[in-house]
Amino acid sequence: MAFKDFGEKRVEQRGPSQPRVPINGLVADACSPTAWSLPSPRSDRAVDLHIFLTSIQCPAYSTDADTYEWTTSTKQDAKFSAQNTWQDMRLSAPVQPVAETIWFKGAIPRNNFNMWIANLNRLPTRARLAGWGLQINKACCLCSAFEETRDHLLLSCAYSMEVWRLSIGRLNPPNSLFRTWAELLSWIRGTSVAAPSLLRKLAVQCIIYHLWKQRNNVLHNHTVLPPTTIFRIVDKEMRNTITARRERKHFINLMVKWMR
Numbered sequence: 593m594a595f596k597d598f599g600e601k602r603v604e605q606r607g608p609s610q611p612r613v614p615i616n617g618l619v620a621d622a623c624s625p626t627a628w629s630l631p632s633p634r635s636d637r638a639v640d641l642h643i644f645l646t647s648i649q650c651p652a653y654s655t656d657a658d659t660y661e662w663t664t665s666t667k668q669d670a671k672f673s674a675q676n677t678w679q680d681m682r683l684s685a686p687v688q689p690v691a692e693t694i695w696f697k698g699a700i701p702r703n704n705f706n707m708w709i710a711n712l713n714r715l716p717t718r719a720r721l722a723g724w725g726l727q728i729n730k731a732c733c734l735c736s737a738f739e740e741t742r743d744h745l746l747l748s749c750a751y752s753m754e755v756w757r758l759s760i761g762r763l764n765p766p767n768s769l770f771r772t773w774a775e776l777l778s779w780i781r782g783t784s785v786a787a788p789s790l791l792r793k794l795a796v797q798c799i800i801y802h803l804w805k806q807r808n809n810v811l812h813n814h815t816v817l818p819p820t821t822i823f824r825i826v827d828k829e830m831r832n833t834i835t836a837r838r839e840r841k842h843f844i845n846l847m848v849k850w851m852r
C-alpha cells in the first residue's frame with residue numbers, strides 16, 4: 593500500500609510529508625526490518641498516528657498482501673459503500689415514533705404519502721384554507737354539517753364513519769370508531785390474531801386515501817358516491833394489494849383475515 597493513502601487517512605491532507613516519506617513511497621518505506629522508523633511527531637495528528645501505529649503490527653513482520661478497508665463510524669468493509677458513506681456524512685434527525693406506523697414494507701407509496709401528509713395535518717382541508725385567510729365556505733364537503741377539519745373529514749363525519757364501519761368491521765375496531773387522530777394511531781399500533789398491525793396499517797391508509805379522493809371528487813367534479821361504493825373500491829384495492837404480495841412472509845395469511 594502507498595504510504596500516501598495510508599497517511600492521508602491518519603495524518604493530514606498534506607499526505608506523507610510530515611513523516612518524511614517520499615510522495616510515492618510505500619508503507620514499507622516507513623519502517624525498518626524491526627520497527628516503524630518515523631521522525632518525532634510535531635503535531636497532534638502526528639502523535640495520533642504514532643499512537644495508532646503502536647496498536648498494529650509492523651508491516652516488516654507481515655507476509656500477507658496489503659488490503660484496503662473502508663471504515664465508517666458503524667461499519668468496516670473491504671468494498672466502498674456509497675450508502676454507508678452517505679449515512680455517516682449526513683445529519684440525521686431522530687426517527688419519530690409514529691414513522692414506523694406509517695412507513696412499512698409492502699405499503700402502497702401513494703397511500704403512504706397521503707397518510708404521512710394527513711398525519712402532519714397538512715391536507716388542505718377547508719378549515720386550513722380558511723385559516724390561511726381564504727374567504728371560503730368552511731363546511732365539510734361530504735356532509736355540509738360541520739367545519740371541515742382533518743379529524744372531522746376523515747374520522748367523525750357521518751359519511752366517513754359509514755365507510756370505516758363497512759371496511760374495518762372485521763378488524764376489531766373500537767365500538768365508537770375513532771374520535772381523534774391519536775385514537776386512530778393507537779388502534780393501528782395494536783395487533784391481534786384476527787387483525788394484525790400490518791392489515792390495520794394497509795386498511796387505514798387505503799381508507800384515508802379514498803376518503804380524501806372522494807372529498808376532492810365532490811369539491812372539484814361534483815360527483816357524489818355513496819359510502820358503499822367507497823367501501824367496494826377499498827375492498828378491491830386491499831384484495832389486489834394482498835394478492836400482489838402473497839409471496840411475502842407477512843402477507844401470507846392476510847387475505848383470509850381481510851375477507852373473513
Ligand SMILES: [Zn+2]
Nearest residue numbers: 732734735749
Ligand atoms: Zn362531514
